[in-house]
Amino acid sequence: MSEPVFSATTEQQPERIGPYRIERRLGAGGMGTVYLGRHVETGHEAAVKVLPASMARETGFVARFTREIDAMRQLKSPHIVELYENGVDDGTYFYAMEYVDGRPIDVFCDAQRLDVPARLRLFQTVCGAVHAAHQNLIVHRDLKPSNILVTADGTPKLLDFGIAKLLDQHQELQHTLAVTHADIRVMTPDHASPEQVRGLAITTVSDVYVLGVVLYELLAGTRPYVIPSLRIAEIERVICEQDPPRPSDQFADEQSTQAQQAAACRAATPARLRRALQGDLDNIVLMAMRKEPARRYSSAQQMASDIQRHLDGMPVIARPATFGYRAAKFVRRNWLGVGAGATLFAITALFAALTWTQSQRIAAERDEVKMQRAAAERERARAEEVSEFLVNLFKLSDPEENRGNQVTARELLNSGAQRLRTGLADQPATRAALLSTVGAVYNSLGLYGEALPVLDESLALQQDAHDRVRLSTLLAQGRARLGASDLVGADGSLQNALRLAQGEFGAASLETARVLWGLGELRHAQGRFREAEGLYKRGLTIFETQHASPTDVSWLLDDLGKIYEREQQWPLARLTYERALDM
Numbered sequence: 327m328s329e330p331v332f333s334a335t336t337e338q339q340p341e342r343i344g345p346y347r348i349e350r351r352l353g354a355g356g357m358g359t360v361y362l363g364r365h366v367e368t369g370h371e372a373a374v375k376v377l378p379a380s381m382a383r384e385t386g387f388v389a390r391f392t393r394e395i396d397a398m399r400q401l402k403s404p405h406i407v408e409l410y411e412n413g414v415d416d417g418t419y420f421y422a423m424e425y426v427d428g429r430p431i432d433v434f435c436d437a438q439r440l441d442v443p444a445r446l447r448l449f450q451t452v453c454g455a456v457h458a459a460h461q462n463l464i465v466h467r468d469l470k471p472s473n474i475l476v477t478a479d480g481t482p483k484l485l486d487f488g489i490a491k492l493l494d495q496h497q498e499l500q501h502t503l504a505v506t507h508a509d510i511r512v513m514t515p516d517h518a519s520p521e522q523v524r525g526l527a528i529t530t531v532s533d534v535y536v537l538g539v540v541l542y543e544l545l546a547g548t549r550p551y552v553i554p555s556l557r558i559a560e561i562e563r564v565i566c567e568q569d570p571p572r573p574s575d576q577f578a579d580e581q582s583t584q585a586q587q588a589a590a591c592r593a594a595t596p597a598r599l600r601r602a603l604q605g606d607l608d609n610i611v612l613m614a615m616r617k618e619p620a621r622r623y624s625s626a627q628q629m630a631s632d633i634q635r636h637l638d639g640m641p642v643i644a645r646p647a648t649f650g651y652r653a654a655k656f657v658r659r660n661w662l663g664v665g666a667g668a669t670l671f672a673i674t675a676l677f678a679a680l681t682w683t684q685s686q687r688i689a690a691e692r693d694e695v696k697m698q699r700a701a702a703e704r705e706r707a708r709a710e711e712v713s714e715f716l717v718n719l720f721k722l723s724d725p726e727e728n729r730g731n732q733v734t735a736r737e738l739l740n741s742g743a744q745r746l747r748t749g750l751a752d753q754p755a756t757r758a759a760l761l762s763t764v765g766a767v768y769n770s771l772g773l774y775g776e777a778l779p780v781l782d783e784s785l786a787l788q789q790d791a792h793d794r795v796r797l798s799t800l801l802a803q804g805r806a807r808l809g810a811s812d813l814v815g816a817d818g819s820l821q822n823a824l825r826l827a828q829g830e831f832g833a834a835s836l837e838t839a840r841v842l843w844g845l846g847e848l849r850h851a852q853g854r855f856r857e858a859e860g861l862y863k864r865g866l867t868i869f870e871t872q873h874a875s876p877t878d879v880s881w882l883l884d885d886l887g888k889i890y891e892r893e894q895q896w897p898l899a900r901l902t903y904e905r906a907l908d909m
Contacts, residue, residue, distance in 0.1 A: 339351055339361070340361075340376075340418070342366075343361070343363065343374055343376060343415050343418060343420050344374075344411075344413050344415045344420060344422070345365055345366055345367065346363030346364060346365055346366070346372060346374050346422060347363060347364050347365075347366050348361045348362070348363050348374065349361070349362045349363065349364060350362050352373060355486070357375075357377070357381075357387075357390065357391060357394065358375050358376050358377045358378060358381075358391065359375070359376050359378065360373050360374065360375045360376075361373070361374045361375075361376065362374075362425060363422065371425045372410055372422040372423065372424070372425055373407070373422070373423050373424065373425040373426070374420055374421075374422050374423075375420060375421055375422075375423065376418060376419070376420045377391045377418070377419040377420070379417070379418065382417065382418070382419055388419060391419055392419075394421075394487050395409065395412045395421050397464045397487045398421070398423065398487055400462045400463075400464065401458065401459055401462055401464065401487075402458075403454075403455050403458040403459075403484075404481075405451055405452070405454065405455035405458075405481070405482055405483055405484055406455050406458065406459065406483065406484045406485075407423045407424040407426060407483055407484070407485040408423060408424040409421060409422075409423050409424075410422040410423060410424070423485075424483075426475045426477065426483045426485060427477060427478070428475035428476045428477040428478070428481075428483060429475060429476060430471040430472045430474065430475060430476075431448065431449075431452070431471050431474040431475070431476050431482060431540070431544065432471040432543055432544060433471070434476035434480075435448065435476075435544055435591070436547075436591040439590070439591055439592070439593050440592070440593070441592055441593045441594065442545065442592060442594075442599070442602050442603070442607070443637060445544045445545065445592070446633050446636070446637060447637070448476070448480070448482060449537075449540070449541055449544060449630075449633070450630045450633055450634065451482050452474055452482050452484065452537070452540070453537060453626040453627065453629055453630035453633075454626075454627070454630060455482070455483075455484040456469065456484065456533055456537060456626040457625060457626040457627040457630070459484070459487075459533075460530040460533070460625065460626060464487070465528055465529065465530055465532060465533055466484070466487060466533050466536075467513070467522065467528060467532065467533070468486060468487075468513070468514055468517070469484075469517060469533055469536040469537060469539075469540060470514055470516070470517040470536070470539075470540065471540060471543060473485055473486040474540070515553055515556060515561045515565070516539070516549055516551065516553065517536050517539050517540070518536070518561075518565060519531075519532040519535035519536060519565075519619075520535070520565055520566040520617050521619060523558075523561055523562050523565045523566055524562060524566060529619065530625060530626070531619045531620075531622045531623070531624065531625075532619070533626065534614055534622050534623050534624075534625065534626055534629060535614060535615055535616075535619075535622060537614055537626060537629060538611050538612075538613075538614025538615035538622075538629075539615060541610070541611050541614065542570070542573055542611050542615070545573045545603055545607060545611065546573040546574075546576040546577075546588065546603070547576070547584070547587075547588030547591065547592075548576055548584070548588070550570035550571070550615065551564050551565065551568065551570060552564075553565075566617065570612070570615060572603075572604075572608040572611075572612065573603045573607065573608055573611055574599075574600045574601075574603035574604045574607075574608050576588070577589065577596040577597075577599050577600040577603070578600070579596075580595075580596040580597055580600075582596075605645070606636040606642050606644070606645060607636065609642065609644035609645045610629070610632055610633060610636065610642060610644045612644075613632075613643075613644040614629055628643075632644055735767075735771065736771065736773065736776075739764055739767055739768060739771075739773075739776070740776070742760075742764055743761070743764050743776075743780050746760055746761050746764065746780075754787045755787075755791075755795075757784075757787060758784045758785075758787035758788050758791075758795060758799075759784075759795050761780050761781070761783055761784035761787070762781065762784040762795055762798055762799040762802065764780050765777045765778075765780040765781035765784060765799070765802050765803070765806065766798070766802045768780065768806070769802055769805055769806050769809065772809065774806045774807075774809035774810040775810060777802070777806040777809075778803070778806045778807065778810065781799055781802055781803040781806060782803070784799050785799050785800070785803065792826060792829075792830050793830075794837065796826065797823055797826050797827055797830075797831075797837055797841075800819050800820070800822050800823035800826065801819075801820070801823045801840060801841060801844055803819040804816045804817075804819035804820035804823060804844055804848070805844060805847070807819060808844075808847060808848055808851060813848065813851060813852055816848050817845075817848060820841060820844050820845050820848060821845075823841045823844070824838070824841045824842070824845065827840075827841045834868055834871065834872070835868070835872070836868065836869070836872050836874055838868065839864075839865040839866075839868035839869050839872070839874065840865070840878070842861045842862075842864050842865035842868070843861070843862065843865040843878075843882050843885070845861050846858045846859075846861035846862040846865065846885065847885065849861060850885070850888070850889065855889055855892060855893065858889055859886070859889045859890075862882060862885055862886040862889065863886070865882055866879070866882050866883065866886065869882060876909040877909075879906075879909055880905075880906045880907075880909035881906075883902050883903075883905050883906035883909070884902075884903070884906045886902050887899050887902035887903040887906060890902055
């Protein structure tokens with residue numbers, strides 16, 4: 327909200343004002359219209375501000391226009407627009423100033439996708455321009471992004487001192503407004519300090535407050551307040567009584583479209599931007615925007631210096647100087663030295679840990695060697711027992727031992743099973759493995775009734791085992807029960823074998839494939855041909871992937887061919903049988 331408003335559209339664009347030929351209108355505000363002009367002699371461009379004729383008839387507005395000129399005349403800064411000249415042309419008050427071909431600072435930052443440090447450095451330059459004005463006893467009173475233009479090369483320029491306040495009492499008395507306008511509060515509501523809203527005394531810290539608002543917008547991408555109406559009472563309630571949320575709080579909802587768009591304009595994500603703003607920057611902004619003028623930064627320069635401390639990793643005055651906070655800043659600032667010290671400590675601790683670990687490893691290796699020796703001794707004894715068992719078993723086929731009688735394989739197996747039931751009592755693992763082998767051989771001869779008790783005895787000796795011997799015993803038991811037409815018992819044995827194979831050797835192991843094959847044979851016998859086909863195919867895939875023996879592959883192909891033949895899938899059956907024959 328600016329001064330008493332005149333209708334800019336009713337002002338006809340002049341062709342010339344003073345020595346400037348008017349090319350086009352740049353904008354209009356509460357204190358006049360600004361045109362782009364070109365000097366008729368030198369040809370240089372200028373922004374020409376004109377006091378409308380409707381306002382020039384009132385002494386108060388002429389005085390304020392003159393005060394704006396006096397304010398600009400005192401300002402000499404590379405980041406404040408320069409006043410060229412002023413005058414009165416046929417009753418029209420005007421002044422010419424530097425023309426800035428730029429964009430508002432917030433628009434420029436978003437268009438360039440500047441990150442937080444780049445925005446802070448640009449804002450520090452603005453603080454320097456405001457501080458220069460303060461040193462000349464001028465309070466801007468209307469700081470907002472549209473009054474801070476940034477050129478294409480990144481140079482910010484402060485402009486529009488239309489409602490600036492002169493702090494020099496002598497000059498202020500020369501430009502006092504008429505009493506009829508004494509109660510007018512000149513301000514832009516979204517960028518006005520509490521004292522400005524209440525019509526209290528204006529000082530340089532009033533500009534510090536508004537700098538905090540501008541920085542809030544640059545960091546968070548939104549304004550700190552939502553003012554529902556332009557009524558003075560409503561503006562005063564929001565600006566003077568409500569506490570603004572922290573800038574980082576604007577990114578609490580990381581999924582909101584507004585947060586994501588604002589973060590993208592700052593080359594970050596909402597989460598990263600929230601972390602960057604939390605702490606120092608939240609406190610810097612909120613300190614500048616404190617309701618009480620005495621609790622703000624004492625100057626724009628002090629605010630810029632605190633921002634520099636943040637950029638340098640130093641503690642900022644906007645936060646309490648707690649030990650933890652200062653220590654964290656010290657670590658970030660001296661990360662190389664702290665890191666080196668921490669590394670040295672870590673190396674020392676690691677060396678101590680390695681020494682202790684090495685001693686434990688040596689002890690463990692010593693124990694492992696003992697265990698390996700013991701295992702080797704057990705294996706040697708087992709090998710001797712197996713050798714002796716085989717020698718004694720095949721003595722039965724020696725003519726001198728059997729008096730010239732012929733001995734069948736079944737008699738050899740029966741003799742071996744009988745010997746195992748009474749021998750190797752002190753070698754249960756060896757006894758179990760041999761019993762398992764004898765049972766498997768019984769199976770191969772179709773002697774399922776003789777195989778089952780031998781396999782059951784072998785499993786009883788392996789109750790705590792989870793190795794290949796137990797797996798092969800379970801598989802042999804399942805096939806023996808299948809051969810004996812005990813389909814329920816066969817299913818139990820094979821399911822136990824499948825769990826052991828998958829758990830100990832993996833779902834894609836040869837051990838698992840052999841159990842799947844056995845389950846397929848069971849499903850075939852149960853008349854569940856589709857399930858049998860699926861099991862055969864799963865087993866065949868593993869066999870082919872793991873390069874199983876051709877014998878196993880060919881037998882499995884033969885069983886699969888029988889399924890295809892039963893289902894009258896003649897081409898598949900023929901192809902499967904031919905593959906089996908080839909192998």
